[in-house]
Amino acid sequence: MSTLVEVGRLAGVTPATVSNVLRGRGRVSESTRERVLAAVQQLGYRPNLNARALVKGRPQTIALIVSSIANPFYPEFALAVEQAVRKHDYFLLMCNTNNDPAQETAYLDAVGGSLAQGVLVMNADFLRVDELIELRRRNMPVVLCMWEKPDLQPELPCVAVDFYQAGVIAAEHLIKLGHQRIGAVVGSEPTGNHQWRYKGFCDTLARAEIAHPPEDVRFTNDTIDAGRNAAHGLLAAVPDLTAIFVSNDLPALGVLQAAADLGLEVPADLSVIGITDIQFAHQVRPALTTVSVPIDEAGELAVQLMMEVIADGEKQVPRMLVTSTPQLVVRASTGRVRRSRD
Amino acid sequence: MSTLVEVGRLAGVTPATVSNVLRGRGRVSESTRERVLAAVQQLGYRPNLNARALVKGRPQTIALIVSSIANPFYPEFALAVEQAVRKHDYFLLMCNTNNDPAQETAYLDAVGGSLAQGVLVMNADFLRVDELIELRRRNMPVVLCMWEKPDLQPELPCVAVDFYQAGVIAAEHLIKLGHQRIGAVVGSEPTGNHQWRYKGFCDTLARAEIAHPPEDVRFTNDTIDAGRNAAHGLLAAVPDLTAIFVSNDLPALGVLQAAADLGLEVPADLSVIGITDIQFAHQVRPALTTVSVPIDEAGELAVQLMMEVIADGEKQVPRMLVTSTPQLVVRASTGRVRRSRD
DNA sequence: CTGAAAGCGCTAACAA
DNA sequence: TTGTTAGCGCTTTCAG
Numbered sequence: 162m163s164t165l166v167e168v169g170r171l172a173g174v175t176p177a178t179v180s181n182v183l184r185g186r187g188r189v190s191e192s193t194r195e196r197v198l199a200a201v202q203q204l205g206y207r208p209n210l211n212a213r214a215l216v217k218g219r220p221q222t223i224a225l226i227v228s229s230i231a232n233p234f235y236p237e238f239a240l241a242v243e244q245a246v247r248k249h250d251y252f253l254l255m256c257n258t259n260n261d262p263a264q265e266t267a268y269l270d271a272v273g274g275s276l277a278q279g280v281l282v283m284n285a286d287f288l289r290v291d292e293l294i295e296l297r298r299r300n301m302p303v304v305l306c307m308w309e310k311p312d313l314q315p316e317l318p319c320v321a322v323d324f325y326q327a328g329v330i331a332a333e334h335l336i337k338l339g340h341q342r343i344g345a346v347v348g349s350e351p352t353g354n355h356q357w358r359y360k361g362f363c364d365t366l367a368r369a370e371i372a373h374p375p376e377d378v379r380f381t382n383d384t385i386d387a388g389r390n391a392a393h394g395l396l397a398a399v400p401d402l403t404a405i406f407v408s409n410d411l412p413a414l415g416v417l418q419a420a421a422d423l424g425l426e427v428p429a430d431l432s433v434i435g436i437t438d439i440q441f442a443h444q445v446r447p448a449l450t451t452v453s454v455p456i457d458e459a460g461e462l463a464v465q466l467m468m469e470v471i472a473d474g475e476k477q478v479p480r481m482l483v484t485s486t487p488q489l490v491v492r493a494s495t496g497r498v499r500r501s502r503d
Numbered sequence: 504m505s506t507l508v509e510v511g512r513l514a515g516v517t518p519a520t521v522s523n524v525l526r527g528r529g530r531v532s533e534s535t536r537e538r539v540l541a542a543v544q545q546l547g548y549r550p551n552l553n554a555r556a557l558v559k560g561r562p563q564t565i566a567l568i569v570s571s572i573a574n575p576f577y578p579e580f581a582l583a584v585e586q587a588v589r590k591h592d593y594f595l596l597m598c599n600t601n602n603d604p605a606q607e608t609a610y611l612d613a614v615g616g617s618l619a620q621g622v623l624v625m626n627a628d629f630l631r632v633d634e635l636i637e638l639r640r641r642n643m644p645v646v647l648c649m650w651e652k653p654d655l656q657p658e659l660p661c662v663a664v665d666f667y668q669a670g671v672i673a674a675e676h677l678i679k680l681g682h683q684r685i686g687a688v689v690g691s692e693p694t695g696n697h698q699w700r701y702k703g704f705c706d707t708l709a710r711a712e713i714a715h716p717p718e719d720v721r722f723t724n725d726t727i728d729a730g731r732n733a734a735h736g737l738l739a740a741v742p743d744l745t746a747i748f749v750s751n752d753l754p755a756l757g758v759l760q761a762a763a764d765l766g767l768e769v770p771a772d773l774s775v776i777g778i779t780d781i782q783f784a785h786q787v788r789p790a791l792t793t794v795s796v797p798i799d800e801a802g803e804l805a806v807q808l809m810m811e812v813i814a815d816g817e818k819q820v821p822r823m824l825v826t827s828t829p830q831l832v833v834r835a836s837t838g839r840v841r842r843s844r845d
Numbered sequence: 846c847t848g849a850a851a852g853c854g855c856t857a858a859c860a861a
Numbered sequence: 862t863t864g865t866t867a868g869c870g871c872t873t874t875c876a877g
Contacts, residue, residue: 519857522855528857551853553855554853555855557854558855
């Protein structure tokens with residue numbers, strides 16, 4: 162690993178000059194520039210990013226904290242974020258807390274130790290928000306990535322997706338198809354992450370004067386297996402459901418499986434709709450009808466907001482960027498009510 | 504962001520002493536230790552990792568280069584790597600080249616500029632291996648993560664998975680079920696990444712004296728869509744296939760879809776087997792029979808090898824760590840030959 | 846247009 | 862047991 166002074170020595174100039182030609186600062190004569198560039202080439206010089214980060218006070222790194230990359234939604238988002246971050250010449254540090262508070266603390270400490278210039282946080286739920294606010298107080302830029310409630314500004318800058326509206330859209334679709342008894346599988350606690358989606362769904366049903374008694378809903382986890390189990394329970398308890406609203410695609414895939422297990426035809430016997438539109442949604446059979454959320458856009462906005470926050474420095478006023486509205490994507494898992502099951 | 508000197512000032516000692524208590528080096532009296540710790544607490548001090556990296560010559564960061572995190576296999580592996588890396592107190596830098604040479608070069612340059620202490624490379628294929636060897640010559644530890652040919656040592660240290668054997672296992676399973684005309688969908692060029700898997704398959708067929716003419720194979724890409732299209736073509740051209748070997752789970756999922764499209768019952772009309780056992784393999788219906796490769800183990804071995812290489816310093820002898828053998832996982836997509844299709 | 850010098854925050858001898 | 866010193870590789874005034 163050669164250094165600036167070695168390059169300088171080879172080119173017969175001082176390190177300062179090398180630094181200048183390398184970043185196009187200061188006026189340098191054509192001849193020295195060429196000599197320097199040649200030396201750089203010859204030595205295969207690469208600037209030491211740590212040294213640079215040290216003198217600049219902050220590294221060219223943004224951390225993305227997610228609870229688990231195992232959920233296929235996160236990689237999709239992480240990819241979007243990474244691309245966006247690269248456009249601004251930053252690097253992405255992946256931080257999987259894996260729902261482990263110890264990991265999370267370790268990451269936050271490291272980031273606080275200027276391992277990164279800012280933190281993008283995916284699942285504010287799984288993190289002790291206090292720690293984030295604490296971090297922010299230390300002038301560490303923090304941006305929340307997937308705030309689910311656009312009409313409620315959290316204490317930190319965030320990118321919001323209108324998941325309430327996604328719930329509304331899903332419900333409207335089902336209602337329009339003539340469904341009158343619609344079950345729900347929610348991939349979180351009643352007061353958890355998915356509550357707004359469910360609320361959008363419920364409010365819409367109420368507006369259409371469609372009954373939705375408490376036994377028609379199951380609260381569970383955000384996984385395929387959980388979705389399948391919940392659907393089994395739900396369908397056993399309430400056999401005359403003709404449709405199920407699921408708060409996320411992953412459990413929706415599980416509901417689809419439960420239908421298959423029970424010999425139910427989708428959508429003839431049962432319609433299923435999810436939310437998010439992860440890649441796999443259109444790769445299962447029957448392909449999943451869902452309400453797509455703008456993942457890439459959210460990633461880009463998050464990074465954009467991060468850049469603003471970084472630029473603003475001290476006066477980090479909490480701010481919210483809202484993505485475009487989720488969109489209905491009709492595929493094969495929803496259809497008109499045809500007949501009641503026997 | 505407070506610094507060592509500030510902490511020292513508050514505790515009435517010099518930065519060196521603070522450094523010592525913080526890392527348990529040198530003998531420090533109990534009383535000063537306590538005073539220092541209190542000061543650290545009070546100021547919320549976090550060591551500046553850049554400064555540390557600079558003086559130590561290398562940061563606590565390992566880079567993982569993958570061609571695209573969009574392929575669901577990579578996140579699974581990335582997760583495993585991240586966990587392993589954390590166990591050694593390193594951080595993981597995610598580097599998605601996205602099959603873009605410019606990105607790749609940018610990453611490699613950055614890593615060369617000591618953004619990371621070592622590089623884990625997922626898809627040696629997509630990278631100009633020369634660049635990696637060049638990097639290694641600069642004393643940058645490089646480890647290849649998923650070498651497919653255990654009996655051929657590449658020029659760099661690597662973790663190998665016996666994919667040839669995986670092909671053998673898949674073929675044996677199909678043969679044992681009585682299949683005599685077995686098609687193949689390979690998710691790479693004939694000389695690409697998946698060639699060894701396919702070779703294992705072919706050799707096994709030959710050993711069993713089962714014919715496998717060239718028209719029974721399709722070479723395509725490693726995606727669901729590609730698998731589906733290839734299967735459509737294959738089944739149209741060779742209708743009397745009773746089973747299809749697929750070199751990876753993703754295209755195997757596509758083959759399953761093609762079967763559904765064509766009204767073929769799996770496995771009654773057609774058996775399908777994949778390789779890898781990604782999470783989704785058991786979450787589609789019919790669940791995919793596959794040959795599982797030890798993803799977590801590969802991740803751990805890769806990191807372990809990386810630690811060795813880092814410790815060894817100069818004398819980086821190329822070395823290979825081989826994971827345990829892939830295992831047959833029988834699910835619902837393969838079965839005995841029942842009848843020929845009409 | 847180029848050089849000299851200081852300093853980012855930390856660690857690691859070596860002194861005291 | 863603690864302090865002093867030097868320096869990691871780079872950027873950035875400020876002089877020349």
